[in-house]
Amino acid sequence: MSRYGEAETMARAAVTLAPDNLPGMRYLITALLAQGKYQEAAVIGEQLVQHSPGNASDHVLFGRVMINLERYDDAILLANKAIELDAKSAEAHYLLSRVYLSVQQWEKSLTILEQVIAIAPGMPDYMALKANLFELLGRFEEAFTIVAPMMNKPRPRNGLAVLVYARCAKRFGKQENAIRLLEELVSERNTYRSMRQTALSLLGTAYESLGNYDRAFAAIDSANKALPLRYSDKDNAVHTQKLQDWFTRERITNLPRASSDKSRPIFIVGMPRSGTSLTEKILSRHPDVHAGGETLNLQLLLYKYLPKLLGGEEAFPECLEKLTPAIADQAASKFLSDMGAEAGKRITEKRPMNFEHLGAIAMLFPEAKIIHCTRNPLDTALSCYFTQFISALELGFSQDLELIGNYYNRYKAMMAHWHEVLPQPIFDFSYEALSSNPETEIRRLLEYCDLPFHEACLNPEESTSLTRTASYNQVRRPINTQSIDRWKLYEKQLQPLREMLEHDQSAAA
Numbered sequence: 001m002s003r004y005g006e007a008e009t010m011a012r013a014a015v016t017l018a019p020d021n022l023p024g025m026r027y028l029i030t031a032l033l034a035q036g037k038y039q040e041a042a043v044i045g046e047q048l049v050q051h052s053p054g055n056a057s058d059h060v061l062f063g064r065v066m067i068n069l070e071r072y073d074d075a076i077l078l079a080n081k082a083i084e085l086d087a088k089s090a091e092a093h094y095l096l097s098r099v100y101l102s103v104q105q106w107e108k109s110l111t112i113l114e115q116v117i118a119i120a121p122g123m124p125d126y127m128a129l130k131a132n133l134f135e136l137l138g139r140f141e142e143a144f145t146i147v148a149p150m151m152n153k154p155r156p157r158n159g160l161a162v163l164v165y166a167r168c169a170k171r172f173g174k175q176e177n178a179i180r181l182l183e184e185l186v187s188e189r190n191t192y193r194s195m196r197q198t199a200l201s202l203l204g205t206a207y208e209s210l211g212n213y214d215r216a217f218a219a220i221d222s223a224n225k226a227l228p229l230r231y232s233d234k235d236n237a238v239h240t241q242k243l244q245d246w247f248t249r250e251r252i253t254n255l256p257r258a259s260s261d262k263s264r265p266i267f268i269v270g271m272p273r274s275g276t277s278l279t280e281k282i283l284s285r286h287p288d289v290h291a292g293g294e295t296l297n298l299q300l301l302l303y304k305y306l307p308k309l310l311g312g313e314e315a316f317p318e319c320l321e322k323l324t325p326a327i328a329d330q331a332a333s334k335f336l337s338d339m340g341a342e343a344g345k346r347i348t349e350k351r352p353m354n355f356e357h358l359g360a361i362a363m364l365f366p367e368a369k370i371i372h373c374t375r376n377p378l379d380t381a382l383s384c385y386f387t388q389f390i391s392a393l394e395l396g397f398s399q400d401l402e403l404i405g406n407y408y409n410r411y412k413a414m415m416a417h418w419h420e421v422l423p424q425p426i427f428d429f430s431y432e433a434l435s436s437n438p439e440t441e442i443r444r445l446l447e448y449c450d451l452p453f454h455e456a457c458l459n460p461e462e463s464t465s466l467t468r469t470a471s472y473n474q475v476r477r478p479i480n481t482q483s484i485d486r487w488k489l490y491e492k493q494l495q496p497l498r499e500m501l502e503h504d505q506s507a508a509a
Helices: 004-017 022-034 038-051 056-068 072-085 090-102 106-119 124-136 140-147 159-172 175-187 193-209 213-225 233-246 249-254 276-284 297-309 318-322 325-339 352-364 377-386 401-421 431-436 438-448 486-508
Strands: 266-270 289-291 346-349 369-374 426-430
Touching: 004 022, 022 038, 022 056, 038 056, 056 072, 056 090, 072 090, 090 106, 090 124, 106 124, 124 140, 124 159, 140 159, 159 175, 159 193, 175 193, 193 213, 193 377, 213 377, 213 486, 233 352, 233 401, 249 352, 249 401, 266 276, 266 352, 276 289, 276 346, 276 369, 276 431, 276 438, 297 318, 297 325, 297 352, 325 346, 325 352, 352 369, 352 401, 369 438, 377 401, 377 486, 401 426, 401 486, 426 431, 426 438, 431 438
Parallel strands: 266 346, 266 369, 289 346, 369 426
Antiparallel strands: none
8 A cells, every 4th residue: 555654553563572584574565665774674685584594585675775775786695695595587587687787787787687577578577677787788768668658557556657658758748747756756655765866866856957947957956955965064064074185285295105106097087967977078089098087996995905905994084194105006907907907008097076086096196186076066967956866975065956956065174185286297187168069078088198199089979978866868979058048947946056156255265
């Protein structure tokens, strides 16, 4: 009946009365998942697999919780354990496919999903996931061919199929029908909160394309409030201030650094939604550049590998007090190897939030090029608010306008700090200037990167390389000015944020 709160109460009572009540645990986890209570579900999931170590389905259920908590390594272990327990389990293979989807390994996810469909052909959930992967990979006709017939089924329809249909609808002249289907999905009682959030987000984008800006903003506002906030503004403030305080000009100048590396990686940083994906796509068209994409390789290097290499007693950045040129060279080589750097080619890394780590980049990659993508603060903030990011932990600030303002102001302060203390120049690359005068700005970009001009860079939309971020569809279009001053469509709703950003700028001045 989709009365998840009541189901939770009864399931808790069952587990309290009999702690080894396996059906009670399963119902409780399912009810908690539906309500977005992932941490609570994880506690019960741990107990469930301890009580039923040989049950593949219970490992799958716990794995679903791990995906929602963004603990993807744990989800992979649980999926593989379930497959070990039951090699013919379609749901176990399906879980593994979903994990690889979540970490943007779309081709691998699709390969595993084909195994799922071979075990259980025609299942709506599996076919909807296949369509979802086709859409992400740019295979729109194949995606639409799968989901369009599913829209003729009686309600409730497969939720993921509706979402994929909505993402494809504008290309096939079906946007009005997609809006109706999304509105139905949002209104249905049995729609999980995470799916409702995605449906509301797509509705917001659809309403905007029709010029209904009040309804668009209201839908996005509801989407951002649909799931609990898991991001900590306080933790982010402490973290960024600590890095800013530690990486002084004196430390960066005096601490050992890696030898000048001939590979000269290119780091593309900035706020999310500031043009980092487009910038990498432009560079990827150059024959001397290999697009490395957006990875966690630098974070893993700084927070896991490097501390262990330096003795394991202190965490990053304090561990850098023990850095030697040899260890810096070793760490830099590992990063380049993990990125898949090709001999004779420059590698890009476009994780926007690496703006936090420019001090470490200066020490490990003294010859690196740093491209700082800039964009109108209000356009950036609005785009963040309208985007459903994969990571609710790191990018959860996007769920709240005040938190976006706080994050943006800290980002601006940190970039001002790096401009002041780093030995190598930072190239500020304006989204507005690029959109208005592409050839001039692309020539400037290539010159900064010490790359000869290449005509193909003017047409990034023709790139065959995949973008695996929230910008995966935008970068498939030619460079245009359509998104400049978009914030003015929502001037009324953004007024408090505008004052917040302007206050911070006047205080800094």
